[in-house]
Amino acid sequence: MAQQDAQNGVTENAAAAVSFLAVKPQLLVEAPKANDAVSFYKAAFDAEEVARALNPKRKADHELPLILSAELKIAGSTIIVADLVDDSASPLKAGGNGVVLCLETEDVQGAVAKAVSAGAVVEEEVAEIEGACCGGRVVKVKDPYGFVWLLCSPGKKSVDVEA
Amino acid sequence: MAQQDAQNGVTENAAAAVSFLAVKPQLLVEAPKANDAVSFYKAAFDAEEVARALNPKRKADHELPLILSAELKIAGSTIIVADLVDDSASPLKAGGNGVVLCLETEDVQGAVAKAVSAGAVVEEEVAEIEGACCGGRVVKVKDPYGFVWLLCSPGKKSVDVEA
Numbered sequence: 023m024a025q026q027d028a029q030n031g032v033t034e035n036a037a038a039a040v041s042f043l044a045v046k047p048q049l050l051v052e053a054p055k056a057n058d059a060v061s062f063y064k065a066a067f068d069a070e071e072v073a074r075a076l077n078p079k080r081k082a083d084h085e086l087p088l089i090l091s092a093e094l095k096i097a098g099s100t101i102i103v104a105d106l107v108d109d110s111a112s113p114l115k116a117g118g119n120g121v122v123l124c125l126e127t128e129d130v131q132g133a134v135a136k137a138v139s140a141g142a143v144v145e146e147e148v149a150e151i152e153g154a155c156c157g158g159r160v161v162k163v164k165d166p167y168g169f170v171w172l173l174c175s176p177g178k179k180s181v182d183v184e185a
Numbered sequence: 186m187a188q189q190d191a192q193n194g195v196t197e198n199a200a201a202a203v204s205f206l207a208v209k210p211q212l213l214v215e216a217p218k219a220n221d222a223v224s225f226y227k228a229a230f231d232a233e234e235v236a237r238a239l240n241p242k243r244k245a246d247h248e249l250p251l252i253l254s255a256e257l258k259i260a261g262s263t264i265i266v267a268d269l270v271d272d273s274a275s276p277l278k279a280g281g282n283g284v285v286l287c288l289e290t291e292d293v294q295g296a297v298a299k300a301v302s303a304g305a306v307v308e309e310e311v312a313e314i315e316g317a318c319c320g321g322r323v324v325k326v327k328d329p330y331g332f333v334w335l336l337c338s339p340g341k342k343s344v345d346v347e348a
Binding site: 040042043044045046047049051052055058059062063065066067068096097098099101120121123125126133136137139140141142165166167168169171 | 203205206207208209210212214215218221222225226228229230231259260261262264283284286288289296299300302303304305328329330331332334
C-alpha cells in the first residue's frame with residue numbers, strides 16, 4: 023500500500039493527462055483452439071484477420087505454434103483471439119472469465135497510476151512476449167468489479183514472432 | 186434441430202450477405218454496482234457516458250433503478266456496462282464470464298442462421314427490454330469456444346426508459 027500511495031503521489035497529476043488509444047476485447051481460447059476460433063469468427067461474423075503473432079515456443083517440433091494474438095476486424099471493431107495455455111505461467115489464464123480488455127496507451131505507467139488511484143489493483147506486470155495483445159510494456163490490472171484490463175503500449179502486434 | 190435445419194436452408198444464401206454494424210463488449214456488473222462501475226471507468230479510463238437506459242422495474246420506490254445499459258466511450262470504442270440481476274430470468278446472468286459481446290446487425294435472423302451454420306448454438310431469444318445492449322430483437326448465441334454473443338438490431342439504446 024505504501025508503495026501504491028507513493029506511486030500515486032508521484033504520478034497523480036501526470037496521470038490525469040493519460041491518453042488512451044484503443045480498447046480491444048481479447049478472447050482467451052483453450053489452446054490450441056484459437057486457430058479454429060479464428061476460422062469460426064470468419065465464417066460466422068465475417069471477421070477479417072489483420073495480423074497474427076505466434077508463440078515461438080512449442081513443446082515439440084511437429085506441434086503447431088500457439089497463437090499469442092490474432093487480430094480480427096469485425097464490423098470495424100478489433101477483437102483479439104489468443105491461445106490460453108493452462109500449464110504456463112501465462113497471466114492470461116488468470117483473467118477469470120475468458121475475456122480481458124486491452125487498453126492501449128503510450129503512457130502505461132501513468133495509466134496504471136490513474137487506474138490504481140481510482141480503485142483498480144495491479145495484478146502483475148507481463149513480460150513483453152506474454153502480453154499477447156500489445157507491444158512493449160503490459161500491466162494487468164483488475165478493476166473493482168472483477169474485470170481484467172491489460173494496460174499496454176501499442177506496438178508490435180502485426181509482427182509475426184514465429185521463430 | 187429440424188427447425189434449425191429448415192431455418193438454415195431458408196436463409197443460408199441470404200446469411201452470407203449479412204452485414205454487421207458494430208461489436209460492443211458488455212460488462213455485466215453485480216447489481217446495483219453498475220452505477221459505481223461507470224464512475225470508476227470515468228475516473229480510471231476517461232470514459233465518457235454517451236447514453237444510459239434504466240430498468241423501469243424496481244423492488245421498492247426508494248431504490249435506485251438498475252442500469253439496463255450504460256454506453257461508454259473509451260478511446261473511441263464503445264463499452265456497455267449493465268447491472269446483472271441474479272434473481273431475475275435475465276439472460277445476461279448466464280453469460281458465464283461477465284463479459285458478453287453485442288454484435289449489431291439489421292438482419293438478426295440472417296446473422297443467427299449464419300452463426301448457427303458455422304457452429305454456434307442459440308441460447309435464447311431475449312425480450313426487447315432485457316436485451317440491454319441493443320434495441321429491437323436480441324438473440325443470444327454461444328460460440329463453440331464458450332463466448333456469448335448477443336446478436337441484435339441497433340436501436341433504442343440512447344433512449345432513457347426510466348418509467
